[in-house]
Amino acid sequence: MFYIGIDLGTSAVKLLLMDSDGKIVNIVSKEYPLYFPQPGWSEQNPQDWYEATVLGIKELIRDVDKSQVAGISFGGQMHGLVILDEDDNVIRPAILWNDGRTGAETEYLNRVIGKEKLSAYTANIAFAGFTAPKLLWVKDKEPENFAKIAKIMLPKDYIAYKLTGVHCTDVSDASGMLLFDVKNRQWSKEMCDICGIQVSQLAKCYESYEAVGTLLPQAAQELGVPASVKVAAGAGDNAAAAVGTGTVGDNMCNISLGTSGTIFISSKQFGVDSHNALHSFAHADGSYHLMGCMLSAASCNKWWMDEIIGTKDYATEQQSIQKLGENHVYFLPYLMGERSPHNNPDARAVFLGMSMDTTRADMTQAVLEGVAFALRDSLEVAKSLGIRLERTKICGGGARSPLWKKIVANVLNLKVDVPESEEGPSMGGAMLAAVACGEYKSVEEAAERIVKVVETVEPEPELAARYEERYQYFKEIYPACKPLFHA
CATH class of the missing domain: 3.30.420.40 (ATPase, nucleotide binding domain)
Structure with a gap:
């Protein structure tokens, strides 16, 4: 069938x-x-x-x-x-x-x-x-x-x-x-x-x-x-993507680098972040999940490439990026305002730290890193709730970039598992249809039998340490800019 x-x-x-x-x-x-x-x-x-x-x-x-x-x-x-x-x-x-x-x-x-x-x-x-x-x-x-x-x-x-x-x-x-x-x-x-x-x-x-x-x-x-x-x-796109990547059951994680970006953590138990910086939603597998959602993720890279640089050759632009963890340019990825964890529709994108020797590659790298740092903001909220993760799945258009996956793994200091299929929400939708038709007894059984990991990107201790320093600086930029956004 x-x-x-x-x-x-x-x-x-x-x-x-x-x-x-x-x-x-x-x-x-x-x-x-x-x-x-x-x-x-x-x-x-x-x-x-x-x-x-x-x-x-x-x-x-x-x-x-x-x-x-x-x-x-x-x-x-x-x-x-x-x-x-x-x-x-x-x-x-x-x-x-x-x-x-x-x-x-x-x-x-x-x-x-x-x-x-x-x-x-x-x-x-x-x-x-x-x-x-x-x-x-x-x-x-x-x-x-x-x-x-x-x-x-x-x-x-x-x-x-x-x-x-x-x-x-x-x-x-x-x-x-x-x-x-x-x-x-x-x-x-x-x-x-x-x-x-x-x-x-x-x-x-x-x-x-x-x-x-x-x-x-x-x-x-x-x-x-x-x-x-x-x-x-069916399900909301992020819950469907989680099904499509096998992020079902307890304490599993998926990162989606689509138009928006999400960090999605499944749980058997209902729970709420006391500051409501993360969303607390029902999951498509019959349980619950916490989710941090940023409004602009892969769309930041698309905007930078298509509208500013004027190229569709994303891979070539990323080839010249060599020195990870050493970039002095930062990018706040708030092109459409921001949701998690800031909940500020007035927030806007910002480049910071350019100098006369800043290159086009530095700016491109800053966009990729800025999205990863913003995902890290939501991960930090999850950590404050006692959630401990060692690995995450990844999906979405941005997940096709080997460089971006490496940046995400090291900024979040998580092992990044790449499923065989990158088609998160549509794959999840098809799996939910199969469960509804009795092909599988449950969503968890469907995920166990269908989803296969074909690659794992592991964080590198030295690079993760450099990105830790960069992240500590990044997280100070939004509070400094916030009064200007409102003005």
Whole structure:
């Protein structure tokens, strides 16, 4: 049988076809537009997602026996606000995870409602990218649209709805809405009251590996697959990536170097960081996880290469970088503001330490190191909770760079295990579909049987020590710049 994993990303939908043994049969990617109506705003048209997904699935399964397609599931960009009217039509463009317009609403939730209450209700505090502040923004700035809302959805769940007719979500993605009681895995009535909505306006919540239904007849016909194909709830992109890299069970870690960057630590036990610098979410394997999320990771390197240097040859640019741990140039990677651990939408990127002998390679190296240092910030919070890690998996576009993996291993002083497949969220989605169809008894069994580590990048004691010194300096830069960001 075949299983389809759909990774609904910010710039493109990536689709993966996996067979019963966990072997990748085909991979397809389809891009769609991203809109910036005002500085700091970020929106997409949900119909673009669906059309790209349909085209992608058709191409993905073109050369296989379509009758053998058994299941579909998802990883998806989190926190985006998709609102539907009573006829299930999209009311306005989706407001995305990296949209920064909700500063006032976030401040209201954290200061007026209070971080203690928010954490008690949801295990998290308000961040500008979360869904609840976006709802408050629509309520205040677009009351006519707010009045039309019949269903509130997340990006990947809109695709699931279009395929099945079911308004659904999963526990991991719902955790990032600030509307979900993470500990008890259910919607928070208190948060709904605060946002002026009814629980009935939210989708039914499933575990990530549960089937929400089968394909609608018209969807099955359009895709050319049986109507009996099961659709599983899926997971937020980071939880799906964790499944795809085998980061399930207790005290396992995954680092994702995608558009955003995350450090993801799975746990059998529910836990909350007292300062809420890390997110406390439900995991796709039925347990929980802590996650530090930076808004710009591989996108920092893309910005530097594409927009500033003007090249697409990333590998050649990195070839001239030789002296790791000796760079005097630093880079704060806050191009879109920052989430973990600073929670500051006003933060911006900064280069510091340039001199007349600074080279292009030094600047490129600083970008790669700045992302690694920012991931280390979140790791330090995890350490303060008594979490001790020796190794981590890695995935995402940035993980294709041998140099970047070496920098991450030494800045974080962790062994970095590279899975055979770099396709984290889409692989995780396909694995969740296989579990929903009974191919595997559990997510952990699927991970144990499918995920294979093909390389381990070990930290080098001398280099790790040099990066320790550099990190101690790096962590002083943000506090020094913070007053300037607010000004």
